[in-house]
Each structure stands twice: as C-alpha cells, then as structure tokens.
Amino acid sequence: MNQPRKKRYGSLDSYVIDAGQAQTPAALVILCHGYGAPGSDLVGIAGEWAETLGESADQFRFIFPIAPHSLDELGLPSGRAWWMLNMARMMDAIQAQQFDELHHETPPGLEESRRALSQLVNAAREELAEQRGCDVDAIRFALGGFSQGAMLAMDTALRGPIPAPELLIQFSGSVICQSGWTESLSRLQKTRVYQSHGTQDPILPFPSAERLRDLLVAADVDLEFHPFFGPHTIDGEAIASTAIALQQLLDPPSHGNTAP
Template sequence: MNDTSAAPAAIDRLDTVEQETGPNPAWTVLWLHGLGADGHDFAPIVPELVRPHWPALRFVFPHAPVRAVTINGGARMRAWYDIVDMNLANRADEGGVDASVRQVEALIAREQARGVDPSRILLAGFSQGGAIALACALRRATPLGGIIALSTYLPMAQRLVAEATPQARNQPVFMAHGQMDPVVPYAGGDASARQLRALGLPVEWHAYPMGHQVCGEEIADLAAWMSQRLA
C-alpha cells in the first residue's frame, strides 16, 4: 500500500485557523470540526485544554469544504462528506470521505514541511471530523502521535478495517462519547472502539452522561491522555 503521508499535489489546500501556544512549536494538533461548523468551532477549547507543562503546540483547525448534505434536504454547508442515511453503516458517502482524507493528508504533509515529525502530530475530530480522523488513521503508513475521536464512529467500517495498515496499529486513540447522544448513537461509538481494539489499536474509551457535545470532565480526561503523549 502506498504511503498516504504524501498527498497528491493537485489536492486543494484547506483554509485553516491556527493558534500557537509558544514559539517554534515542535508538536501539532490538527482538529476537524463537525457538520455545519467551521474551523473556529473548537478554537476556544485551547486555553481550557492546554496545561502549563506542555511543550509549545500548534493547533490547526481547518474549514471543511461546503457541499450539499442529503439528510438536510440538500442544504449546502461545511461538511467532510455527504450524509446519505441516518444508519451508521450507510451514513457516509465514500467519495466524500476519501476526498477529505486526502485533504487532511495534505495538511499533515504541510506540518511535516514545517519540521513537525508525524510522531508529534495529533489528529483530532468531533462527530464528522472524528470519522475522518479515524478513516485517515487506519490508512496511515507512517503512524501519527495519536488520534482523538470525539462523539463519532468509524465510517465505511468493513472497507476501512480491510484496508488498515500494519503501521496504523501503533497509533494510540482517545475516544469519548455521550451516553445520550441523539446524533451518533452511543452504541455506534462503542462498537467502533471495539473494532479498533480488535485491529490492535490501543484505544482509551470514555463515556459521559451527555448528548452530542463536549463536557468539562471530557476535556480534563483528554488533557491527561495528551500529557502522556507529550511527555
């Protein structure tokens, strides 16, 4: 399988919102937003998440492309892929997932060009963004430093499990989900975590009494997990 860390030159570069927590960051957190949001959505989480003892980080929040979303009556909004069905097994359009993975890989390649080794890149995502993060992770021929998948699921699971590279198994994963999530059912997130563990990925799973959102306890748990990666 080809190394997907080298994105095709023809891929359009996504616009991004960026924050650096200190000079000359040697670590990058690439964070993908959910359906209908944009790169500004999770930027406010930075001061709440970052701990004083961490090295300098560059947070990169890309804007997903604008596309028609079938489940929303064809309305155009920022989305990493079209949602064609509410059933998780058939929810994501494969072409959209593949295109977004290529665009994320282009951003990873840009961070490498900036001097950040893949082992110091954390790929994060919420909901749709988390689905793309997991899809990207399973195809990596060069492992990233970690994957953060919040309130999400593994799209195209049968195909992606079959395509998973041996190197993908070396990526630690933080997954968190609301037990009352009406958008991505809790059972779907839990099943995805089990699939990743069956592949050999080290998955740390957290559940919270909430809906399709992020809570303070989750941010604290994520910070503890990131501290282990950044040590």
C-alpha cells in the same frame, strides 16, 4: 496565548494557534470540526487544553481545518461539511435503530476530504520541521475530530498517505467503511486512541460508538474509551483527559501497548 490566524495548507484553509509566545512549537494537534459547524467551532478547545497543560502548552501548534463544502444552500450560511449527508436517510436510520448499512458504506466525497486532510498533515509537519531545523520524522502529532470530523480523522489515520499519528482523538465519532477500516487497523499499533461518546447521543447513537470501540479493542489498539451521560457533545472530562494525552506527545511513556 496567541490569537488564531488563518493559513492555507494544500487545499484547506485553517485556523492556527501557536500557544507559546517565544518559542517554536515542538508538536502538532490537528482537530476537525463536525458536519454543519463553522470552521471555527472547535478553536476554543485550544484554550481549554492550554489551561490544563500550563507551561507545556507553549510547545504546541493547534490547527483547526475548515471543511471544503459550504452548506449555504441548506440554510446554514456558516456551516461546513467534509462530505454531504442524506439527512432524511440518516434520520430514518436513527429512528429505526438500523445503522448497519451506514457503518459499511463509503460516503461520496470521503476520498477527496481524506486526500485534502492528508495534504494538510504532511504540509504542516514539513513546515514545523523546517522551522525547528529538524527531520520531519521528529515532529510528533495528534490527529482527531468531532462527529463527522472524527470519522475523517480515523479514515485518514488508517488509509491516508500520512504516518500514523501518536495520538488519535475520537470525540463522538462512529464507524464508516468498516471493512476497509478493519483491514487497516494494524497501522495504529503505535498510536494511542482516545474515544468519548455521550450515552444519550441522538445524532450518532451510542451503539455506533460501541461498535467503533469493539473494532479497536479487537485489533489490540491502545484505547481509552470514555462514555458519559450526555448528548452529541464533548464533555469536560474528555477535554481534561486529552490534555493529559497531549502532554505525553512531549514525554512519551516508556511502556508499550496497554489495550486490554
């Protein structure tokens, strides 16, 4: 497996890994890190996926965007954010178990990050299509993230100027912009969504994950929901299951939507 290289797509620097040594990848996987993490935080997942995918890993290009906002002034010299958080307000909501207002609001800075991620998605698809000598519509891709990165990925899939991804990954995400998301969920009718969340999550409590799950199920989205006993993290089963879902980017199933 190749070492990560730095590349800029639009306004975002990213870590890029082509898993194969001798062929141009056929599909893209774009995964956004969470609030406060360094831009390299999720890069190791590419190796875990590649181990499960085996020879099929050679057909993937993995891209890990680096969020635009530095958290140096908050004492996190390598920390990045897709948008800034009012941590005191968030902690109050966690303690009071009152997340409803947060679920409905549009965070300041979300639109700018949605625009930047959309530019990255489109530029990366166009780049790969040119390298493969094919139409850009032939490039299949997965989009996802962890925590704040998962929220951005969902928002971009629903409201960004990009095609709907074939696979949307939600590691420990939550609901924001609920009315806007609900109006746009029909965009995911041909998208498979994988959602995982720890039942003991102290950062984004599990009821927030259930709210996202229920929105997707109500819209008849093809959803695989994986609750696990654990905190704000990504467990091994989530890595294994998303590797299987990535394989289906190369060998899409012939059946249609399977949501309950």
